[in-house]
Amino acid sequence: GQQVMQIPQYQHVQEGEDFTTYCNSSTTLSNIQWYKQRPGGHPVFLIQLVKSGEVKKQKRLTFQFGEAKKNSSLHITATQTTDVGTYFCAGPWGAGSYQLTFGKGTKLSVIP
Amino acid sequence: DAGITQSPRHKVTETGTPVTLRCHQTENHRYMYWYRQDPGHGLRLIHYSYGVKDTDKGEVSDGYSVSRSKTEDFLLTLESATSSQTSVYFCAIRPDTYNEQFFGPGTRLTVL
Numbered sequence: 220g221q222q223v224m225q226i227p228q229y230q231h232v233q234e235g236e237d238f239t240t241y242c243n244s245s246t247t248l249s250n251i252q253w254y255k256q257r258p259g260g261h262p263v264f265l266i267q268l269v270k271s272g273e274v275k276k277q278k279r280l281t282f283q284f285g286e287a288k289k290n291s292s293l294h295i296t297a298t299q300t301t302d303v304g305t306y307f308c309a310g311p312w313g314a315g316s317y318q319l320t321f322g323k324g325t326k327l328s329v330i331p
Numbered sequence: 332d333a334g335i336t337q338s339p340r341h342k343v344t345e346t347g348t349p350v351t352l353r354c355h356q357t358e359n360h361r362y363m364y365w366y367r368q369d370p371g372h373g374l375r376l377i378h379y380s381y382g383v384k385d386t387d388k389g390e391v392s393d394g395y396s397v398s399r400s401k402t403e404d405f406l407l408t409l410e411s412a413t414s415s416q417t418s419v420y421f422c423a424i425r426p427d428t429y430n431e432q433f434f435g436p437g438t439r440l441t442v443l
Contacts, residue, residue, distance in 0.1 A: 250430055261421060261434040262374065307373065311430060317362055317381060318389065319432060323373035 223310050225322030233330050238295040240325035242308035249311055251284055251291045252319070257304040298329050334358050337422050337435040345443050350409040352438050354422030356402075362425035363405040364432065365389075365397060367418040374421065380405055412442045 222245040232238050242251065250269045254262040266275055268284035268291060275282045279302075281294045295302055305326045309319040334357030344350050354363060365377040376389030378397040386397050394416060398406045409416055419439050423432040 252431055261437050262423075264431040264433065267431055309374075316430070317425070318364075318376055318379060320376075321374040323371065 223320050223322040225308055225325055227325055229326045231328045232298050235297050238298050238327055240293050240306050242291045242322050244289045244310050247288050252309045253293055254307045255304050300329050300331055303329050335424055335435040337438050341439045343441045344412055346413055347411050350412050352407045352420055354405040354435055356424050358424060359402055360424040361427050364423040365407045366421045369418050414442050417442045
């Protein structure tokens with residue numbers, strides 16, 4: 220089945236430093252989604268990328284979808300303590316693409 | 332947040348007992364999902380539903396069954412709970428015309 224690998228598993232940064240997490244799929248994806256889960260909370264949808272080479276920004280967050288539509292990245296500029304949490308990428312799979320395969324996530328800790 | 336609730340929010344049970352978790356939505360969405368989340372494994376799909384009485388297995392369905400007799404309710408049953416089923420269980424819903432999923436608050440299940 221489809222596999223979605225995400226690195227790094229953990230990242231500790233000083234507040235104000237940048238942070239990047241990478242996502243790689245074993246198959247070409249029709250789209251890729253990113254979710255954030257705060258400690259003790261539930262995953263929350265952040266964004267979806269659809270087009271090859273697409274770049275989207277949400278304030279300090281920049282999301283990229285690779286040209287081959289098999290990889291993606293999330294970059295946070297000047298991290299803040301509010302960025303703490305686990306970031307997951309997810310790609311659709313299965314007949315009709317109703318299902319999502321999630322990466323294992325990158326847990327971000329921000330040291331104030 | 333999307334209109335999705337889970338009950339109970341916390342449960343402690345003993346090995347061998349049956350357990351049923353409920354997911355309730357007020358959005359009238361067709362697609363509903365059950366995931367489990369364990370450290371080091373991320374989110375793994377247990378079962379999903381694409382309509383009333385229409386369900387299918389996910390990646391880790393062994394030991395679990397589901398039922399959906401109404402659009403708004405999706406039940407997850409552990410027929411005979413085992414300690415390996417200790418986990419946090421999330422329900423999610425997906426709008427018919429969009430790919431993103433919206434998660435419920437989760438149920439923390441402990442099987443002793």
